[in-house]
Amino acid sequence: MRTRLLLLGAALVVAATASCLGPYQIIGQALDTTISLGDQPTWIQATPEKTTLIVFAAADGGFSAPFTLTTVARDQSATILAGSYFFNGNEVTLTANEKYVWQQQYNLPVTQRTGCQRFDIDAGSTYGYVRDGGVITLTGDPPLGSFAYFPEALAGLQATTEPEAECVLRVFQLTVISSETRVVGFNGPSLIQYTTPATFNGTLSGSLNVSVESLLSPNVTISYTNFADFSGWVINGTQYTPTNLSGDGQTLQTIYFRMSAAPPDGGPSETIISGQVGYDLLLSGGTPSGGTYNLTLDGGPTFPLSYQVATVMDVTACVATPR
């Protein structure tokens, strides 16, 4: 009897230490509040430390319009602010009412990770706004700096060498990370709630569907359908991650990408770059630990790129943006 009690006590202590579902969920929290905006102007700023993307939707005759401000840090951690903006002369006022956060916690066991979270906020800032051709500059305290028009910044993307392919992979990852950041609980233990699948809209178009096979077989499938968070960059395909309960396993299958933009003189959109990323990754404790991303541009060779390439989110080598 005493042995049983000791075992029960030990089990409770282990369970308490594990804290296996991360922070409490929010009662009544909708999984996805995004209403796709259609193709909207996107601006990008890249530094070695972080990449920042702003989507300013067209006001469409109204006083204010939606915006998103996405920041992907060098270590992949991401923050997305979503809300509305309006212009007043040479100033733009951003009012955010949602904040998405993904803190990269690969150093922790899966059961102790926070996972992606969404918070309701009420925060606003006004910035000086100057547009000079394909560059916008936002000044204020703190200044956001200058951003290049997304299609123009990516116009030189190519993958004829391995370093170029590595940078293309990181640009591809911007959309993947942005999409995952909006999946409540993703990259954390409460991902298990998707044993009942759910669909999340892209900021601009399309959707992703996330599903987990079962509590005891936490194999995750993410399927993208014409998904776009940033102007012109669209992804399709499936990422499949079979793992055991400790997060040991693989990431497999393929996602296709295409970047297109209208030429400066108007007319239909033209493809800037397109290809696919095949996943052949190993996971250990829910953290990429080996394997490759196999990046292939349409009509080009396949580059097997180390899993470590995507762990350093610096796109300055192939994205032409003001500093």
Next chain:
Amino acid sequence: MWLLAAAPARGEAQHTIGPAYQLMIIDTKQGNTSQFQGPGVSYVATLGGLWGFQGTFTAYFPLAAYQNGTHVTVSDVYTSAWGIDAVFAVLRRVCFPPALQLDLGFGPHLDGVAMKGKRTSSNNGYSDFNSFTMGLGVSAVLRWRLGSGPVTVGAFGTGAVDFLDLLHGGDLSVGFGVSGGAVVGVDLQ
């Protein structure tokens, strides 16, 4: 005139069951307050005499919830919602002759709730909510014996303060649990 006395129970064990109402409040370190409440069914098992053991178990079904003061109708958001609440108490009995008996208890408390978020085709649905908190609780059962037979009727209440969550251990600030209800029971040899 009331007396501390040996049990007037006719048997070694008293088993009672009845309708209940359960309220749970969870304050998180992230600054959120989650509250849910609903009806349930309680079972109280009492063993011993002047001192003994008392287990109070409630299965409940949250119907209303509040998140930071905002009301949520559980059936609108969750496909299923249920909870369990238990107090495992050391018992002290107080008797009020000729037919009243009050059993007071103090001991460990457990509460678990699982609410499965709905999925909808229009807006994709809602996140799950679950908790499994532990702490210390008190219980009180007041019984009135019907005649000289083994049957009693009465009421019960429990209160608890929780300080540990087995699912969200790092995020629980403090939890409070309260339940109450009516019971009818029988003494068994």
